Amino acid sequence: MNQPELFCPEFALLLGALLSFACAAIGTTTRTAWLVSLACALIAVGTSALALPYQGQPFEAGIYTVDAFSQVLKLGISVALAFAIAIAERQDSTRASARTEVHFFFYISALGMMMLVSATELLTLYIALELSAYGLYILAALHRHERLGSEAAAKYILFGAAASAISLYGISLIYGATQTTYIAEIAASGGSPLLIAGIVLTLAGVLYKLAAFPVHAWAPDTYQGAPHEASSYLATASKVAAVGLLLRVLSMAGSNPDHLRTILIVVAVLSMSVGNLSALFQKDFKRLLGFSAVAHAGYLLLGLLTFSKLGAAAAIFYVLTYVPIVVCAFLVIAAISQNGANPSIASLAGLYKRSPLLGLVLLVAMFGLAGIPPTPGLAGKWFLFSAVIEDGHIWLVLVAAVNATISLYYYLLVVKEAYLTPPGDRADIKLSPTYSVVAFVAIAIVTFTGFYPAPVWSMASSAASVLL
Numbered sequence: 483m484n485q486p487e488l489f490c491p492e493f494a495l496l497l498g499a500l501l502s503f504a505c506a507a508i509g510t511t512t513r514t515a516w517l518v519s520l521a522c523a524l525i526a527v528g529t530s531a532l533a534l535p536y537q538g539q540p541f542e543a544g545i546y547t548v549d550a551f552s553q554v555l556k557l558g559i560s561v562a563l564a565f566a567i568a569i570a571e572r573q574d575s576t577r578a579s580a581r582t583e584v585h586f587f588f589y590i591s592a593l594g595m596m597m598l599v600s601a602t603e604l605l606t607l608y609i610a611l612e613l614s615a616y617g618l619y620i621l622a623a624l625h626r627h628e629r630l631g632s633e634a635a636a637k638y639i640l641f642g643a644a645a646s647a648i649s650l651y652g653i654s655l656i657y658g659a660t661q662t663t664y665i666a667e668i669a670a671s672g673g674s675p676l677l678i679a680g681i682v683l684t685l686a687g688v689l690y691k692l693a694a695f696p697v698h699a700w701a702p703d704t705y706q707g708a709p710h711e712a713s714s715y716l717a718t719a720s721k722v723a724a725v726g727l728l729l730r731v732l733s734m735a736g737s738n739p740d741h742l743r744t745i746l747i748v749v750a751v752l753s754m755s756v757g758n759l760s761a762l763f764q765k766d767f768k769r770l771l772g773f774s775a776v777a778h779a780g781y782l783l784l785g786l787l788t789f790s791k792l793g794a795a796a797a798i799f800y801v802l803t804y805v806p807i808v809v810c811a812f813l814v815i816a817a818i819s820q821n822g823a824n825p826s827i828a829s830l831a832g833l834y835k836r837s838p839l840l841g842l843v844l845l846v847a848m849f850g851l852a853g854i855p856p857t858p859g860l861a862g863k864w865f866l867f868s869a870v871i872e873d874g875h876i877w878l879v880l881v882a883a884v885n886a887t888i889s890l891y892y893y894l895l896v897v898k899e900a901y902l903t904p905p906g907d908r909a910d911i912k913l914s915p916t917y918s919v920v921a922f923v924a925i926a927i928v929t930f931t932g933f934y935p936a937p938v939w940s941m942a943s944s945a946a947s948v949l950l
Contacts, residue, residue, distance in 0.1 A: 488540050488548045490529040491556045492596050495563075498522030499589035506583040516571060519585035523564040526592075530557040534941075544664040545603045551945040552600040555726040558802045559599075562719035563592045565809040568920045570711035575822035577709075580624045588715060591617030595719060599726035604653050604663040607730065611649075611687065614723060615642055621712035622704050626822040634707025641700040645690035652683025656734070668734045678741050681734055685745075688731055691724035693772075694779040695752040702760075702772030706824060713768060714812035717775055718805045721782075725801045728786055729794055729949055739789045746787035747878065753780030754885040761892050767825050770892060771811055774851060777889060778804065784866045784882060788873040794946035796865035799939050803858035806927040807850030810843045813924065817917055827896055832905025840911060843921045844900050846928050852893040853886060856932040865939070 486493075501522055505515040534553045540546060567588060573581045594614030601607035619642065623635030653663075659676035660668045671677065686697060693701040705713045735742050757777030764770040785797035817840055818825050818833070834841030850857035863886065867879045913921065931938050 490533045494526035494529045495593040502585040512581045515582045523567045526560040530560040547602045550948045554945040555599040558722040566715035575709040587617035595723035602665045622708040630707040634704045637700045638704045645687040649687030652680045655680030692779045698776045702769045705772035706769045710816040750780045750783035758888045788869045791946045793869035795942040798942035800862035806924045810847035814844045830899045831903040833900035837911040848893040858931040861935040
């Protein structure tokens with residue numbers, strides 16, 4: 483390795499992991515461990531931003547690629563990590579015995595995700611996928627109410643183990659069909675039936691990370707049972723990495739993606755429909771966001787199934803702007819949580835009076851998820867729909883539009899609870915300085931990208947151009 487600067491983002495995360503481990507080993511206070519972790523996360527954001535123009539292959543050619551595609555997604559992962567650690571200031575939903583150690587698992591998982599989006603060889607990709615998953619498995623189990631945490635982790639691990647085994651079998655089929663594990667060589671080998679079968683099986687593990695149908699059932703339960711900051715991280719960073727992984731896997735189809743397109747169309751339609759229809763009946767706010775994530779996985783797949791630069795750029799833009807929107811929702815959850823309990827939708831009553839800033843944060847989150855201007859949710863759906871129309875699947879846009887209309891009901895129901903329902907005897911909410919800063923930063927990012935999406939779209943387009 484003669485280009486160490488190519489690993490700046492990974493080195494920053496490794497530093498965070500080592501310092502977090504040291505804090506746990508020497509028994510620092512929870513506050514000190516959190517401050518160290520937050521400082522390292524901000525360093526990771528800075529180094530990821532500085533590393534955006536870097537390009538190269540630090541190992542043997544074809545194994546690990548640093549390019550615009552990987553660097554843009556690494557920036558998204560590091561931003562999601564920084565937000566999740568900032569939300570972890572309270573940690574009232576995390577088991578008391580794990581509040582110092584929890585940061586180490588954030589960093590190990592993020593390191594795996596960064597390796598995942600740079601991996602261009604199947605075994606490297608699989609190892610990175612497992613590394614990113616182990617930290618998430620542990621984070622999901624650390625809720626202060628052990629029954630909730632154990633159930634969340636059990637379902638997440640069982641689905642993850644099954645998806646991982648199927649994906650590994652798919653990788654073996656791909657190797658059998660092509661006699662190589664290098665993604666570029668696989669893409670150039672032609673679309674034999676055995677190769678297509680291998681790619682389809684490999685997609686199982688990828689769709690699981692994205693929480694797409696039919697490997698989605700873990701999402702609402704895990705969102706509900708994991709600590710608030712862990713759910714925030716799972717709902718954001720994991721999705722960025724999943725989009726990168728999906729694009730790498732789908733690129734192996736080469737010039738004959740028709741069979742995969744048919745499968746992705748079915749998965750996208752069912753994900754949107756199942757996610758939105760299930761969310762209509764939820765009373766727990768985190769569980770609602772879990773089903774919402776399933777629906778948004780369907781929207782993301784609209785761009786990916788086109789196998790075009792426009793579709794890939796639209797999916798990357800959508801997931802990057804999705805991060806601060808979802809952070810807004812989980813910031814509200816963490817701020818109003820009482821003794822780590824999950825807030826219900828009813829507990830949001832009168833939020834705009836109890837905390838005007840939190841009320842605004844919730845409004846931004848729901849408008850962003852629903853795709854209401856001036857949030858980037860509208861631009862994201864516009865780009866995705868444009869890619870699908872260009873690909874000739876107008877009926878898919880109609881299905882997505884119907885689903886987006888259904889989602890308006892439950893998103894606006896949350897807004898109604900916060901703005902039109904009296905607070906009753908619920909106490910006012912006082913935000914910490916950290917939470918106030920996170921709120922202003924998240925709102926600023928969402929509104930800026932809503933009014934002026936060009937910078938993020940430019941990054942997404944550059945990333946897609948490199949990949950395709």
